[in-house]
Amino acid sequence: MRAWINRQSLLVDYTLSALARHGGRNLGLFVVYSAVVFVLASTMLFTHAIRREAKALLTHSPEVLLQKLKAGRHAYLTRGELDGLGRLRGVNRVEGRRWGYFYDAVVGANYTLMAPEAGHPDRGRVDVGDGVARARGLAAGDTLSLRSAAGGLHVFTVGRVFSAESSLVAADLVLMHPSDWEAFFQLPDDVFTDAALSVVNPLEVRNVARKIGERLPESRVILREEVLRTYDSLFDWREGLLLAMASMAAAAFAILAWNKASGLSADERREIGILKAIGWDTRDVLTMKLWEGALISGGAFAVGFLSAWVHVFHLEAALIAPVLKGWSVLYPRFVLTPSVDAVSILTLGLLTVLPYTLATLVPAWRAAITDPDQVMRGTV
């Protein structure tokens, strides 16, 4: 064992000196390699963390949402209809929700104006998401003026600004009193945009939803798991888009790496011939080349992955966030909780480290099996 360690240690020593002798070329390859891993790993880490974040935040969202439809379009629910929903078998509790969209021409952004039944601000006050606060430069105690579609100016005092932790779902949110909401959108009392339902047995949520759909054909039933799936699809699609672009860079790199790895220079072939002539065998040469491939690809993977980690979890993924978060004016701003998916890392590692390492072995093997006497003849 001691001899094996000594041998490996000296082969690594020689490999490092060989890499240093072709420093410029190897450094260039290392930088490009690291950059490709950085982009792929950043995308992977970001989407994985944001999906996890969304899942955690939506855990406390309603199990079932119900929207009324009229002529195939979203219509308002009345309090009487909400009471009727509460009497359905399997439904535990019903809560009417009031929300609407507002385009703020001042900053060119869309807000979601919401008035919950409970826990809403007092009349004349609003609580705002951190995206709204950033767009309007607001802090608690400031005044927020909004001009409604009818042309009236509505002035609110900001009660509080939601923390960045909730930004994924609350960046564009403006919470207000139900009376203010009705006045702003000029809607009658006691109308609701949709209803949040909780069921008696959460395991039966699909069956309950199906029964509600059968009883109320002019309605749309949305399950929490469907919302989660939508988030997943959304980020899958955006991740795919970015990965598709990154894959072009990866392909260009693969060509560069293959060209470098497969085309041993005359100097390198001669060097392998010398090593064989002075007592190295084919196995020693291949081990040395394996170390070379592993040091370059493993090092580049480590550098690229760690850079991606810092980029995503400490620098708010500044380079890729605009693509992955969406194209809204109010980008959610939040610090993601570090989260690693071992399978993804392994896949990324296999797709980046293994091909390069193997690519270095094939030409080395071809050079290493040549007879060492060619060195003596000067034909290598």
Place this chain on the structure above:
Amino acid sequence: MSALVELSGVTKVFHEGRHNALAALRGIDLTIEEGRITVLQGPSGSGKTTLLTVIACLARPTAGRVRVGGEVVSNLPEAFLADVRRRKFGVVFQQFHLVAGLSAWTNVMLPAYPTGRSHADIARRASGLLDRLGLARLAEERVEGLSGGEQQRVAIARALINDPPVVVADEPTANLDSALSADFLGILAGLRDEGRTVIMSSHDPRVFEAPVVDRVVRLLDGKVAA
């Protein structure tokens, strides 16, 4: 003197089976005694270098048998042949074939890297050899900056790092002036005096007529001349 290397009916054909097939060795029968300096002498194309490569296990013969220290090596697989090469032979090439970009010290250590010996052990021996050959002050110099004579001494030190019983040198004085050639022969005499066997090829009269040489084997057209 006992026989160290024995060749019987050794033939080496390059490009065998092709239209450009070339028989470099034609049925060589030869015994080389240990502890002596033997020179393979002959004109260009006589098969000196080819015979050296077969003796030093750098190439296998096309036919015939080679024994080194009583062990038949001519039919050994590559991995075993490399092991014999590493244990038994130190080779000094005509063009020295040092690895450019590395120091003299590292070049000397290279043949010992796959042996499993510790770095400290190898480094100690390399330093001792460089010191013995008068190169201690140049140990850290890159080999491409050394003179021809210095490079050859580095190559000799490299050939001795694994303490082989046989030193093989191909046309060792081809790139040296008279003074350096004399120095080189002095070094070889020293190796013989410590019990090593030296086998070299040369068509240089300064070598095969030198008093330190114990035996000259004349080759002509791939055969041992009478």
